Amino acid sequence: MKYVNVAIDNNNDNTDNLYTYGLDSEEISIGSKVLVPFARGNKLKNAYVFEIMDSVQEEIKGLKYVNSVDEEICLSKEMIDTCKWMRKRYLCRYIDAVNCFTPVGKPAKSGKKRVPYKDMEGEECSVKNLTEEQDNALRNINPYISEKKHDIFLIHGVTGSGKTEIYIRLIDSALKNGSNAILMVPEISLTTQVIERFIGRFGQDKIAVLHSRLSLGERYDEWVRIRRGQVRIVIGARSAVFAPLENIGIIIMDEEHESTYKSDMSPKYDTLEVAVKRVKAFEGVVVLGSATPSVISTYRAEQGIYKKIELKQRYNQIALPQVEIVDMREELKLGNKSIFSSALYSGMQKCLEEGQQIILFLNRRGYSTFVSCRECGYVMKCNECGISLTYHKAENAAICHYCGKMEPLPKVCPECGSKYIRHFGTGTEKVEEYTLNMFPDYSAARLDLDTIKVKGSIDKILRDFKKGKTKILIGTQLVAKGLDFKNVGMVGIISADVILNIPDYRAAERTFQLITQAAGRAGRGDKEGKVVIQTYNAEHYSIEAAADQDYERLYHTELFLRKSMLYPPFSDIVQIIVIAKNQQVCIEGAQKTMKAVQGGLSKELREHIFEPQPLLLNNQKEHYRYYILIKCPKGRRAECLSVIEKIKRKVNTGKKLQYTLTVDINPY
Template sequence: MFCDIFIENNYKKIDILYTYIVKEEVKPGMRVLVNFGTSYRVGLVLFVYKDYKGEHFDKLKEISDVLDDEPIISEDLINLGLWMKDRYLIGYSKAFAPILPPGNLQKIKKEIKIEKYPSGKDLEDLNSIDLGKFYEDMDTFEKNIVKKIRRKGYISYVYTPLVTVKPKLVNFLKLKDNFDIRNLEKLSDKQRETFDLINDAKEISRIEVMSKLGISYSPIKSLIEKKLIVEFKKEVNREVDHEEVVENKITLNEEQLNAVNSILETDKVVSLLHGLTGSGKTEVYLNIASKVIEDGGDVIVLVPEIGLTPQMIDRFKSRFSDKVAVIHSKLSAGERYDEYRKILNGDVKITIGVRSAVFVPFKNLKMIIVDESHDSSYDFHDNLKYDTIEVAIKRIKDKGKIILGSATPSVESYYYAENGFYNLTKLKNRAKKGAYLPETSIADMRDELILGNVSIFSNELKERISEKLSKNQQIILFLNRRGFSNFISCRSCGEVIKCDDCDISMTYHKINNRLICHYCGKTKVIPKVCPSCGSKFIKEFGVGTQKVEEEVNKLFPQARVVRMDRDTTSKKDSFRNFYDIIKNHEADVIIGTQMISKGFDFENVTLVGIIAADLSLYISDYKAKENTFQLITQVSGRAGRASKKGEVVIQTYNPDSDIINYSAKGDYEDFYKYEIEERKVFEYPPFYKLVELEFSSYDENLTYKWAERFLKQMSEDINNINLKVTNFIKMPKIKKINRTKFSVKVRPRDLKLLIEGLNRVIINCKIREDKNIDLDIEF
């Protein structure tokens, strides 16, 4: 037998599969120990087969050892990784990086858990037996005995991915078995009280005993010395913080019931749940998840922002208790370790997390729920080149269903729903009685300037803020730009202060009085004179969230103000703390970027002010209008979510813009009709697929040379489909790396042929062999 294995690495040239000879049973997903070059490495088996058709048979090595006797990665996740490699034209390392267990692939501990005596009686209170090196050193005969015992159900395996942390062990106390009752004589009052508490509890942590009784360790130590109790280590989970909420199960309204039935009964894999803000989409998720779990299935719930997880966690944990795991980047290494183990070992039925949670190792996955499915965080990012929704659909296909929930669905997903590719269900009304969409007004900032108002707030917004504060109601002020001002510029020559490593203007942050590059993080002091012309007239231009905060404090000194942006939410518990502060009405004015535009449900927020609605409207992106509509509509939806009347003030320099007006009315249908026609005329998705190819290098000339060489090779290797290619574009330099890109448009039906063709081009032009150039492809 032969097997092809994947060895985790960061080098493009060796990011391939390696073939080894196998003389014992091995399956895809198992780890094997192999002689790799001059050392031994652990590899993951991806393929096993009988006939070897490659060259150099005489040079093939045998596998040194099979480390597992069952796969640590399931077949469906292996297939998903292989599909991602081919679909996104990436290497094995990038394709499998989000799928592999946390920590080092080579370090996964296996334990034997004893399930029952041969007589059939269940065993309790038996620790697992750590196989570790012991199992790996067994000979084949001994391993076969273990396998037979396991097949008969007497033992099971528990897999623990090893990371830099270990299970959290806490000192526990319990009564000593068969202790001498005579030792109970002559106990002091504190010793007697301690003994009684431990006796009642059966098992209790040492710290809890000391806390409850207000004692030192001395009485406990005395009881141990008298051989009445024993102290031992016990593993406990690091529970992810959430608020204990006892949720009253809400009776679904007619719209919600119809949505639940539609999603459960459709024969389509994907259901688009189009529900306006506050329409009760989460309650629909909860009811569907409950039915899936009742039928034995597992559920993944994806949210776009870490900031949304506290609210979603609270809702799901109040309904499903300890059957919920949480996965996101703000977890500590220990918390991530414990959450992954719970999923891997089947201790939970629901996982809530950001996009990487789509890969959690559920064994009976039946439903994936994508909340705020329009959000850009589900798209391609940095080194993890995948479209979360596309991956979710691929993973769930033929075994379950996926829900895309949004008040502002992407134009593409709505097009697929309108044309019957997706199941479409709608929630047109707010779920809470007395809750209606807010009243929206547009403030023309051009008129404000004519009237002499140079403040960042229109007179209307200032009046509304003052009114809401007097009523003890809360206000959200939204600006999708952090920092104090956009950039520092010379008024004499127009020079803009840029980052030394990136071709990007630096943002002024007043809190530490420095310029910061939002791409590489580099900082510098504000120059006293212009580095170009020597002028002293250096000035801040534009406005950021810090400037808004300063202005609110100046105009409304009595208001309690919090600011939510990337600068203030970098710490582990930031989102939970902000969530609690706002929910408990410990803040009157909440200032934030797009992280406050979605998901938050606070009954006392009655006013939303959108400081600069035009910011995202004219950027160079075919999705600019869609993104603007989504942002304005989503943040507007934070107002008036209960019985209190909600209001929204949209500040703009383009009050006649169709997009601004569609947003003000919350009119998705009219926006969609407008946008889909424009996409059709200009040949953008969903009518064409857009593929971007970016060439990056420290050498600027090399990016152009490779772009030209690649395009020339494309004309030779891809001549069976009609391609529309854009001009080369020089992108801003980031971290001293130069970038050149061009885009290709292709009909959706030809996308598969294009991917196959691009793979041929990559091989034939040998771009992966040049260590001085990197190619990134985004679909």
């Protein structure tokens, strides 16, 4: 007889332990999904095997036995090891980590396999001649793949420098070496374009796709194909890092700087950290690519943690687009109160007359960004989440962009009864309406979360733009990243200040990245492109650096500021979130938690604990949220998390549970 230690599929901190069961069957391995009797009622629960033992140190009274083994679902030892690591790294439950690896959905009753993109034709894009920079990148990385030597590479390549071709050839090398590959993109909207290229080079049978816009059935069947070893390449968004592949030789993260690679749901993992952990088990390589690498990644390259490779020229040798900054304050002085500056309008007119296409970027969806009373200053907010509601003209309603709650637009102010309550600000819906009024002879389309609710709508919008049916594409950050259209002659950035005003130490960095990425969509064909950046903050260093394509200026300014303020990469930021149904209980719980943390940490670390504050989304789903922020200087993270883990466990497993704690490390 053997014994197994299993993690129970139970959403409770009190049962976040490994439980020992007896085993009569030999057909079991680490990672097997089993059914076991649990707790006093012996109700059958799903569980996952973490350890198998021939004996136990002391006899277990009332030992229970594994009831059955799931023949279909089984993780590997490497995946279980990663789950153990995640529990320690992110202070999550065993089962939270396991659920990252396991499939959602169920087998089809008909037995028919559901294959996404099965009708997609591969894009013929065979590149025969590489640039000297591309060739140099391959010469640097390929030996590590062929010799199975683990390392991390950062490819810093300007937009249009041919990074995708490098990814394809590196994956080809891994496949020829007997290894498998994962390619991740930050936005689901980018997967179709990437998949077309990969099908054209590798064929459909070798490729699987994993992302949240697939149906549950498609995701289940793709998971099974991957787990059975029927595919060699997995393409997808953040969750693709958990693809149940064996023998991973390379993981590529395109646009590595994107915030979407950081999970904001439990477990609150960093995709890059998980990728490095997984690939290291197979002595594979991690390749990070970006035209605007994060400050942290560039710093790590300077420290020798990553190997940096630069691509400074575009593949087609066309110069980077001309960039013009327009100060909207000056436009107002000249009497122009419209959404478009004179430079943007005249540039669009010229571009359209020459038969080229245009992308307009604004990182705010909806028609107007808030509803306010001009008499008393009242602003409509969501009762559930506490954030400002956005006016959507199509629905004629104010909508919460977090929980989706809709409110009719009031005719008078609920606070003072004034009739002067109006919607203000500009979103993509208003930009689309304005564009169609200004250029009625040209077709326009909008790409944001409101227009892609129906399955397949992303692909249709982008396909129409690619074929030239749509002349002007308006969108949020979905249009700013990775899209490769040859006929885009101009990009207009409607308001560069949107992200700059977010309360986040990365605001300047993210502004630079979005402007640079959006600008990079122009001039990817035979003609030089043009970019117009509209802003009310024309002197800000991030906007000036983006206009000049001067990454070094942005990087060194940010590094200086972060070092003086002890922000990453010079620290890790730990956020402890206190959640309670009663606001006063939440505030008191946050104070108690802060004192407990202070009591456990050394004097040096105590200096970097900040007083509890209400979370931006404070009142959400009938719960209040307050947070405590701790800056852990480099090298002190383990000490800090050790203290927090004990406090979190004590609070969350208490008998009189009035509030709970969650932890987010380096949150966005």
